Amino acid sequence: MTMKRLTKILPLLLLGLLLTACGSGVGAVSWPGITIDEESGTAYVAYNQAVYALQIENGAQRWRFPAENQANFTTFAPPQLTEDGQLLVSGYDQTLYSVNPENGNPGWTFAGATNRFIGSPLVAAGLIYAPNSDNRLYTLATNGELQWTFSSQQPLWSQPILVDEMLIVSSMDHNVYGVDTGSGEQIWSLDAGGAMVSNPTLGEGGIVYVGTLNRQVLAIDSSRGRLIWSHDAPDWVWGAPTYFDGQLFAGDLTGTVIVLDAATGQELWSVDTEGAITGSPLVMNDHIYVVNENGQVISFTLDGTIQWTQTIEAKLYGSPVAAGNLILVGVGTSEALVVALDENGDTAWTFTPASQ
Amino acid sequence: MLEFIIVPFTNVLVFIYSFLGQNFGLAIIVFTLLVRLVTYPFNASQMKSAKAMQELQSNPKWKQIQEKYKGKENREKLAQEQMKLYQELGINPFGACLPTLIQLPLIIAMYWAVTRALAATPLQLLDFARGLSLSNAADLIPLNSHFLWMDLGQPERLYLDFLPIGIPVLAAIVLVTSYIQTKMMTPANPGDQGAQMGRAMNLYMPILMAYISYIYSAGLALYFVTTNVLSIVQYYITRRPTAAAKAVVPAKPKQP
Numbered sequence: 001m002t003m004k005r006l007t008k009i010l011p012l013l014l015l016g017l018l019l020t021a022c023g024s025g026v027g028a029v030s031w032p033g034i035t036i037d038e039e040s041g042t043a044y045v046a047y048n049q050a051v052y053a054l055q056i057e058n059g060a061q062r063w064r065f066p067a068e069n070q071a072n073f074t075t076f077a078p079p080q081l082t083e084d085g086q087l088l089v090s091g092y093d094q095t096l097y098s099v100n101p102e103n104g105n106p107g108w109t110f111a112g113a114t115n116r117f118i119g120s121p122l123v124a125a126g127l128i129y130a131p132n133s134d135n136r137l138y139t140l141a142t143n144g145e146l147q148w149t150f151s152s153q154q155p156l157w158s159q160p161i162l163v164d165e166m167l168i169v170s171s172m173d174h175n176v177y178g179v180d181t182g183s184g185e186q187i188w189s190l191d192a193g194g195a196m197v198s199n200p201t202l203g204e205g206g207i208v209y210v211g212t213l214n215r216q217v218l219a220i221d222s223s224r225g226r227l228i229w230s231h232d233a234p235d236w237v238w239g240a241p242t243y244f245d246g247q248l249f250a251g252d253l254t255g256t257v258i259v260l261d262a263a264t265g266q267e268l269w270s271v272d273t274e275g276a277i278t279g280s281p282l283v284m285n286d287h288i289y290v291v292n293e294n295g296q297v298i299s300f301t302l303d304g305t306i307q308w309t310q311t312i313e314a315k316l317y318g319s320p321v322a323a324g325n326l327i328l329v330g331v332g333t334s335e336a337l338v339v340a341l342d343e344n345g346d347t348a349w350t351f352t353p354a355s356q
Numbered sequence: 357m358l359e360f361i362i363v364p365f366t367n368v369l370v371f372i373y374s375f376l377g378q379n380f381g382l383a384i385i386v387f388t389l390l391v392r393l394v395t396y397p398f399n400a401s402q403m404k405s406a407k408a409m410q411e412l413q414s415n416p417k418w419k420q421i422q423e424k425y426k427g428k429e430n431r432e433k434l435a436q437e438q439m440k441l442y443q444e445l446g447i448n449p450f451g452a453c454l455p456t457l458i459q460l461p462l463i464i465a466m467y468w469a470v471t472r473a474l475a476a477t478p479l480q481l482l483d484f485a486r487g488l489s490l491s492n493a494a495d496l497i498p499l500n501s502h503f504l505w506m507d508l509g510q511p512e513r514l515y516l517d518f519l520p521i522g523i524p525v526l527a528a529i530v531l532v533t534s535y536i537q538t539k540m541m542t543p544a545n546p547g548d549q550g551a552q553m554g555r556a557m558n559l560y561m562p563i564l565m566a567y568i569s570y571i572y573s574a575g576l577a578l579y580f581v582t583t584n585v586l587s588i589v590q591y592y593i594t595r596r597p598t599a600a601a602k603a604v605v606p607a608k609p610k611q612p
Contacts, residue, residue: 028479029477029478029479029480030477030478030479031478031479076478092477115507115510116476116477118477118478133476154498154500155498157478172497172498193494194494194495194497195494195497195498197478197481212494213485213494213497214494214495215494236485236494238482253485276482278478278482317478317479317482
């Protein structure tokens with residue numbers, strides 16, 4: 001091809017390049033999801049093209065799944081362990097994977113969905129409940145065999161929870177659903193006033209709490225699907241609220257940490273961290289830990305006093321996770337995938353995957 | 357980089373969506389129509405230049421020049437004479453290319469606006485939330501991505517019971533309409549430099565557009581189809597003879 005001809009088609013190549021670079025196939029479209037198995041001392045980290053199994057004590061990699069990068073495979077949701085020794089991986093390639101948690105070897109796959117698995121599946125009562133962006137909740141046996149599906153009107157991005165043999169499903173169609181675990185029949189639904197992208201949180205007495213993109217935290221009686229109270233937040237409440245000892249902790253996109261009385265919804269205190277919060281606050285050893293988009297990991301006492309702030313050179317979106325006395329933070333940059341901090345905010349270890 | 361275009365594009369798209377019964381497919385079509393109206397001067401200039409270049413091929417003066425300066429050794433002189441003729445007839449040789457380049461950022465911004473509005477992943481939804489300034493945003497999110505048989509956030513395929521695979525209908529329509537559109541803009545003379553460029557466009561543009569439509573969201577493919585169809589319609593509506601064409605109208609033979 002002559003230089004002249006090349007310059008003629010340059011605008012087309014440029015357009016192709018720009019559109020291709022913008023596509024979902026290149027770069028991460030979400031943040032790392034972390035699950036801890038204290039028994040084996042392993043942290044499972046799902047990020048982009050792999051799941052990494054790391055030793056909690058020092059961050060050393062045990063294995064990765066898949067062993068080498070595969071076209072189209074990406075995953076971000078925290079992987080889930082089953083009681084019979086499987087690790088379930090939610091694929092953006094419309095596939096749910098069963099993996100051996102000891103060595104990362106692949107097991108069965110479920111490819112019956114028609115869109116991405118963005119949220120984690122729930123493993124309960126010997127079944128797997130996997131939410132999908134095709135609006136369906138897929139219920140599988142632990143060998144991957146489809147049992148039944150439940151449909152909502154919009155994508156399901158969040159992990160359901162089990163309350164007294166009823167599934168509580170928060171949907172992007174603005175509804176919270178009570179679903180019968182045996183048949184998949186809807187028992188009740190409640191209009192939450194806005195989309196929900198994170199899971200419900202179980203409190204005491206069967207009360208569940210959800211954060212909505214309509215800037216609210218809601219308390220719902222899960223037995224009847226009745227609204228108990230609602231609390232207005234300054235902005236979208238993206239992450240699931242965290243329940244601890246009669247109090248509810250939530251963060252919003254303005255960066256405000258809100259602490260509510262779980263029984264009444266009354267605000268106890270709030271602090272503006274000035275960086276968007278999309279993860280759930282972590283409560284550990286009488287301290288609250290939140291991360292924000294400004295790269296801050298902030299430790300509060302339960303009365304709202306800031307103990308320390310550690311800044312990581314990254315936008316932090318996921319939920320901090322407790323691993324023994326360490327706090328694991330998903331970072332997802334080329335410098336670090338995961339940073340482990342001790343209770344004083346000092347870095348215990350950093351994990352960066354070897355490039356493929 | 358293009359946030360200053362993408363953010364208003366996204367807001368207008370969602371605003372139209374809220375008025376069209378929350379139908380995102382119709383919103384894309386109407387929004388594309390609006391973009392075409394706003395960029396009408398560029399499109400009109402592009403089409404005018406393309407037509408003038410086409411009509412130039414049958415201009416007797418141009419044929420004389422080509423005849424006079426045949427051969428590789430006269431190539432430079434031929435180019436000089438060609439430029440003179442362009443000036444004489446008021447043709448801008450770059451008139452067909454520059455508007456395309458100007459529209460390039462709009463196409464990319466449209467791609468981003470559609471992708472962001474459909475928010476198929478958490479980071480896309482977060483970006484979408486940041487730029488959205490409509491007061492009823494919480495009521496609208498997530499946007500309804502279903503239009504006809506398509507999920508506008510996914511690559512489009514039509515699945516029929518008797519076929520084991522999905523048919524990429526939109527990608528095929530994009531291929532055909534892109535070919536017609538680029539063909540319309542192509543000068544016919546095989547020796548001309550503009551025609552060479554046109555042939556390259558004829559070949560690469562439809563394939564590239566169809567490929568993008570095949571792998572990316574149906575929403576973007578719908579935008580391509582709409583904009584191609586509007587271009588074709590606009591071309592035929594505004595098909596009037598230009599100065600170059602007028603210059604080739606043969607004089608009536610004198611009566612003896």
